[in-house]
Amino acid sequence: MRELWNLFSCFFKIGAFTFGSGYAMISLIEREVVDKHCWFEREDFLNHFTLAQSAPGPFSLNAAAFVGFRVKGYWGALVSVLGLVIPSFVIILLIAMYLTDIRDNETVNAAFKALRPCVVALIAVPCIRMFIKMKWPQMIVAVAALGILLVSGISPIYMLLLGALLGVALTYFRKS
Amino acid sequence: MIYWQLFLSYLKIGFFGFGGGYPMITLIHNEIVMQREWISQAQLSDIIAISQMTPGPIAINCATYVGFTVTGNIWGSLLATTACVLPPLSLMLILTIFYRKLQNNKYIQAAISWMRPMLVGMIAVAAIMFLNQETFFDWSSYAICIGSFIAVWKKVNPIWVLLISALLGILIY
Numbered sequence: 001m002r003e004l005w006n007l008f009s010c011f012f013k014i015g016a017f018t019f020g021s022g023y024a025m026i027s028l029i030e031r032e033v034v035d036k037h038c039w040f041e042r043e044d045f046l047n048h049f050t051l052a053q054s055a056p057g058p059f060s061l062n063a064a065a066f067v068g069f070r071v072k073g074y075w076g077a078l079v080s081v082l083g084l085v086i087p088s089f090v091i092i093l094l095i096a097m098y099l100t101d102i103r104d105n106e107t108v109n110a111a112f113k114a115l116r117p118c119v120v121a122l123i124a125v126p127c128i129r130m131f132i133k134m135k136w137p138q139m140i141v142a143v144a145a146l147g148i149l150l151v152s153g154i155s156p157i158y159m160l161l162l163g164a165l166l167g168v169a170l171t172y173f174r175k176s
Numbered sequence: 177m178i179y180w181q182l183f184l185s186y187l188k189i190g191f192f193g194f195g196g197g198y199p200m201i202t203l204i205h206n207e208i209v210m211q212r213e214w215i216s217q218a219q220l221s222d223i224i225a226i227s228q229m230t231p232g233p234i235a236i237n238c239a240t241y242v243g244f245t246v247t248g249n250i251w252g253s254l255l256a257t258t259a260c261v262l263p264p265l266s267l268m269l270i271l272t273i274f275y276r277k278l279q280n281n282k283y284i285q286a287a288i289s290w291m292r293p294m295l296v297g298m299i300a301v302a303a304i305m306f307l308n309q310e311t312f313f314d315w316s317s318y319a320i321c322i323g324s325f326i327a328v329w330k331k332v333n334p335i336w337v338l339l340i341s342a343l344l345g346i347l348i349y
Contacts, residue, residue: 015232047279048275051271051272051275051279052271054271054284055264055268056190056191056192056194056264056267057190057193057196057235057261057263057265057267057268058193058233058235058236058264059196059233060233061233061236061261061265062264062268065265065268065269065272066268066269066271069268069272069273070272074269077265077268085236085257087231087232088230088231088232088233088236088240089240089257091230091231091232092226092227092230092232092237092241092253093240093244093253095226095230096244096245096253097244099226107346109349110345110346110348110349111342111343111346112222112225112342112345113317113345113349114316114320114342114345114346114348114349115225115338115345116218116221116222116225116306116310116311116317117311117317117318117320117324118225118320118321118324118337118338119221119225119228120303120306120311121321121322121325121328122224122228122328122334122338123224123299123303123306124303124325125328126198127198127296127299127300127302127303130292130296130299131296131300134292134296138293138296139293141290141294141297142293142294142296142297142300143297144297145293145296145297146300146301146304148297149298150301150304153210155203155206155207155211156203156294156301157188157192157203159297159298160192160194160291162294163287163290163291163292163293163294164287164288164290164291166290167283167285167286167287167288167289167291168287170286170290171283171286172283
């Protein structure tokens with residue numbers, strides 16, 4: 001019971017105080033889980049984290065799931081995920097409830113007018129960083145994916161499936 | 177039935193949410209803005225800005241927000257958020273249980289590594305789809321975008337970049 005509470009409060013804290021992307025959360029989660037609570041050996045944690053990156057969904061959510069599960073089984077996973085999600089759920093719910101009223105406010109509107117071009121920059125930076133780190137065959141695939149998605153408007157799900165299939169096929173033919 | 181559609185849509189977004197927040201924006205855009213037409217593109221941009229300034233993952237924040245906007249009550253929020261969390265949670269449990277068997281599986285590694293260029297393409301789509309006249313209505317929008325880009329590239333914390341942009345907006349518009 002005590003361990004469940006520790007898991008909940010640990011991930012509640014992470015959920016309530018980490019802003020921005022999942023990558024920024026890695027060091028914070030590592031500090032809490034490895035240094036403070038000693039639930040994991042450092043190397044074991046990082047290995048699990050690599051695995052977590054291959055699962056869909058936000059990294060912090062995946063981290064909560066595997067840490068919780070390793071510490072206290074299914075209930076541990078559930079409690080950790082709840083702890084992580086509750087803070088942002090409550091905050092966004094309050095914003096959603098009241099934003100429609102204040103959205104017509106001129107000051108709020110002016111702020112959002114400036115935030116929109118800023119959001120474009122926020123998305124573009126990680127994209128370019130990831131792009132320049134890739135090898136050229138991957139670069140070609142990335143540009144092709146961009147083109148197909150923009151022109152056809154098909155669901156990106158098909159591109160993901162195609163990518164996975166491509167990877168499996170390449171490995172298969174390399175073997176045989 | 178709107179609740180059922182909401183549940184299905186977010187189950188889909190959760191299941192294919194590889195690569196975390198930024199690629200998921202394109203997924204959310206395709207499903208919620210283009211196919212279901214539940215919110216507008218400008219609203220999505222607002223949600224992303226709010227998500228970046230509040231704690232928590234973008235995908236969860238967006239699910240909570242859209243759930244409320246579409247149904248007008250808390251149950252919609254709760255349903256969408258649960259649907260968005262369920263697939264990653266269950267897949268992650270499976271991965272953890274079979275950790276040792278999957279850790280060095282060549283096929284899984286190859287599949288994941290060739291999904292990566294697709295994810296980069298998806299993030300690029302997310303950036304490009306906001307390049308419209310609603311976002312860039314005069315030279316000041318371009319100035320804010322370029323300024324923010326340089327700041328984020330130089331590893332300034334995005335929260336500060338957003339707050340300063342918002343402040344600039346209040347001052348000039």
